[in-house]
Each structure stands twice: as structure tokens, then as C-alpha cells.
Amino acid sequence: MTDYWLNKLIFDLQEAGGKGLWTDAAKRLAFIDSYKVSPAIYQALIDDDFATLQPLINPYLMRNFLLFCGLDDEDSKAVLHGLHDGPQPGEAAHG
Amino acid sequence: MAKLVGCYAAGHAPNIARTWETMDRKDRAWLDEKFGELGKRVKAARPDVLIVHSTDHWCNFFLNNIPAFCVGIGDEHEGPPEPFMKPFFPQEMMRGHAGLGKHVLEHAFSSEFDPSYSMQLKLDHGMLVPVWQIGFETIPAIVPIYLNLVEKPFTTPLRCIKWGHMMREAIESYPDDIRVAVIGTGGMSHSIGETTMGWVDEPFDHACIELFGSASDEELGARMDAMLKVTGNGGAEMRSWLCAHGAAGGKGFDLIGYTPMPDMLIGCGVAEWHLGA
Numbered sequence: 483m484t485d486y487w488l489n490k491l492i493f494d495l496q497e498a499g500g501k502g503l504w505t506d507a508a509k510r511l512a513f514i515d516s517y518k519v520s521p522a523i524y525q526a527l528i529d530d531d532f533a534t535l536q537p538l539i540n541p542y543l544m545r546n547f548l549l550f551c552g553l554d555d556e557d558s559k560a561v562l563h564g565l566h567d568g569p570q571p572g573e574a575a576h577g
Numbered sequence: 578m579a580k581l582v583g584c585y586a587a588g589h590a591p592n593i594a595r596t597w598e599t600m601d602r603k604d605r606a607w608l609d610e611k612f613g614e615l616g617k618r619v620k621a622a623r624p625d626v627l628i629v630h631s632t633d634h635w636c637n638f639f640l641n642n643i644p645a646f647c648v649g650i651g652d653e654h655e656g657p658p659e660p661f662m663k664p665f666f667p668q669e670m671m672r673g674h675a676g677l678g679k680h681v682l683e684h685a686f687s688s689e690f691d692p693s694y695s696m697q698l699k700l701d702h703g704m705l706v707p708v709w710q711i712g713f714e715t716i717p718a719i720v721p722i723y724l725n726l727v728e729k730p731f732t733t734p735l736r737c738i739k740w741g742h743m744m745r746e747a748i749e750s751y752p753d754d755i756r757v758a759v760i761g762t763g764g765m766s767h768s769i770g771e772t773t774m775g776w777v778d779e780p781f782d783h784a785c786i787e788l789f790g791s792a793s794d795e796e797l798g799a800r801m802d803a804m805l806k807v808t809g810n811g812g813a814e815m816r817s818w819l820c821a822h823g824a825a826g827g828k829g830f831d832l833i834g835y836t837p838m839p840d841m842l843i844g845c846g847v848a849e850w851h852l853g854a
Binding site: 543 | 592634635639640658727728769770771772773774775810840842
């Protein structure tokens with residue numbers, strides 16, 4: 483379920499400083515404080531708790547968020563694949 | 578009267594721009610060849626205006642207001658906001674075509690579509706990676722059409738085909754003597770920011786290619802609707818291709834090239850539709 487304020491935070495982060503802001507702990511805290519996120523989301527943002535955050539974030543914003551966290555594409559894939567709880571894709575029948 | 582002079586589609590992965598100078602040589606050679614061929618064809622058609630269909634990547638719209646379709650009706654639009662696009666599009670503003678944009682909007686309303694509109698949009702990588710790769714000496718005016726293909730629910734594939742039909746009628750009823758090309762950007766399969774990120778679904782891509790060449794509108798719409806439910810989220814961008822397909826009118830499909838491109842995170846397709854007589 484997409485969480486409005488969590489996604490708003492990431493949406494705004496795109497223009498507010500992105501990785502430079504987010505990887506600075508003090509700036510990150512100040513930024514989070516300006517959004518009405520729940521206590522659970524607040525803590526997950528501080529802890530880089532992607533398992534909690536991912537189901538609540540639009541996937542395209544999630545991709546950007548992982549870049550802001552300092553993860554490149556390979557690291558992002560590793561994090562996201564680690565959250566996958568079903569069979570890996572590749573056998574879909576589209577014929 | 579205006580004339581439709583071409584219908585095209587191409588991938589728009591941001592990594593094409595992000596990694597242009599550093600990407601794998603094989604990928605770079607493929608892109609040079611296939612986008613180069615696309616560029617030859619588009620430039621040979623001598624369009625005065627490009628009507629470019631793409632999803633917005635959270636550059637113009639947010640969850641407080643997401644249009645299914647948004648028509649850009651401005652005389653000008655902002656260049657790309659993404660830093661990685663700036664080397665290729667340093668200009669702050671790009672030419673729009675207010676006359677054709679407003680005509681498309683009005684024709685849409687009279688054709689039972691209800692798009693939103695904007696007098697000034699940001700043209701993100703989705704709009705501009707193919708425009709850059711075509712290699713215009715002077716970029717034609719752009720009428721941007723943004724679809725929501727990032728946050729469900731999405732408009733149906735059949736609706737996109739019908740939008741394409743409407744678009745052709747709009748172009749061909751515009752009174753000025755201009756040449757117009759329709760471009761659908763994005764796709765083919767990809768998976769972004771979800772737990773299958775990086776998945777390139779080649780069976781999906783090949784099935785799409787087959788359908789574009791052979792299926793009726795109804796079959797194409799129904800099959801795409803089913804297929805999009807079981808592929809990565811980026812497959813949704815094939816709706817932009819469906820808009821171009823609809824504008825072309827089902828007279829034939831010419832795949833310029835397709836290859837899975839894992840480093841770009843997409844199945845990369847480049848294509849043109851035949852327009853018939």
C-alpha cells in the first residue's frame with residue numbers, strides 16, 4: 483500500500499539534495515522531521531530498513547531512493563531480491 | 578492540412594544517458610546502430626512536430642494529482658530536470674507547439690477522451706532519450722503526452738490503442754500544413770524498484786513484437802492486458818507503444834531492433850509502424 487507522506491518525502495528529496503542530503507545523518511533527520519510519517523516509518527528511514535519501507539514506496543521512487551541511499555544498480559538489485567518472497571520470475575508464459 | 582509522416586517507438590532507459598560514456602561497448606554499438614537507423618528514418622520523414630508519448634517519472638506529477646493522460650499545450654516546455662540528462666539537453670526550455678497541442682486536446686474531448694492538460698511540462702528522460710538519440714540538427718517542436726504508467730491503476734491497453742486512433746484523427750484535422758510524427762517511448766520489459774528489479778522478460782518482449790505485427794486492435798488490447806499482469810512493472814510503458822500503434826492504424830510493424838540489455842535494465846526495442854497509403 484503506497485504511503486502518501488513517505489512517498490512525498492522521497493519525491494521532494496529528488497530536488498532537495500538527493501544522495502548528498504540523505505547520506506548526511508543530521509540532514510537526513512532534519513528532513514524526515516518535516517514529514518508526517520508514522521513512528522514505524524520514521525524509524526525505518528533512520529535504520530535503512532528496506533524490508534519495512536519497500537512495500538509502502540512506489541517502485542520508481544524506490545529506485546531513486548536506493549540511489550539516494552548510496553546504492554548502485556547492482557546493490558539495489560541485491561537489496562530488492564533479498565526481499566523477494568516468491569519464486570523468481572523468468573518462466574512467465576506470454577506466447 | 579497536417580500530415581502524419583511517421584509512427585515510431587523506442588526505449589528510454591535513463592541508464593542510456595547515465596552511462597553513455599562508460600557503458601559496455603557491445604551495448605553502445607547496438608544503440609548506435611539501432612537508434613542511428615531510427616534517426617535516419619525519422620529525419621527522412623522531416624517532421625515539423627513530434628508528438629511524444631511517455632510516462633512521467635515523478636518529475637511533473639505526484640500522488641496528489643496524477644492524470645491518466647496529460648497533453649502539453651504550451652509554446653515551450655522545460656528541459657529535463659534530471660542531472661544526468663543535462664549534458665545532452667543543456668537548454669532550460671524546449672519548443673512546444675501550442676496550436677497542435679490545443680487541437681489535440683479539443684479533439685480528444687470531442688472524441689470521448691478527457692485528458693488533463695498543461696501549458697508547461699518538464700520533459701524528462703522518458704521524453705528525451707529517444708529525441709536525443711535520433712540526432713536532430715534542430716529538434717522539432719514537441720507536443721508531450723504524458724501517461725501515468727508508474728502508479729496503478731493504469732489506463733487499459735485497448736484505451737491506448739483508441740487514443741492512438743484519436744491522435745491520428747486530430748493530426749489529420751489540424752488545418753496548418755505541418756508534418757507530424759508520433760513517438761511512443763519506454764519499454765520493453767523491465768522491472769524497476771520492485772523485488773524483481775533487473776528482470777528482462779524476453780518472452781514478453783517477443784510476444785509484444787509478434788502481436789504488433791499481426792493482431793487486431795481487440796486481440797492486441799486483450800493479450801497485452803493479460804501479459805502486463807505477469808511481467809515486470811516497466812512493461813506498463815508498452816502502453817506508449819500502443820498509442821503509436823493506434824495512430825499508425827495497423828498497417829504493419831517494422832522492428833528495427835530488439836535486444837535484452839540488462840545493464841540498461843530493459844529489453845530495448847526500436848521500431849517503426851507502416852502508415853499505408
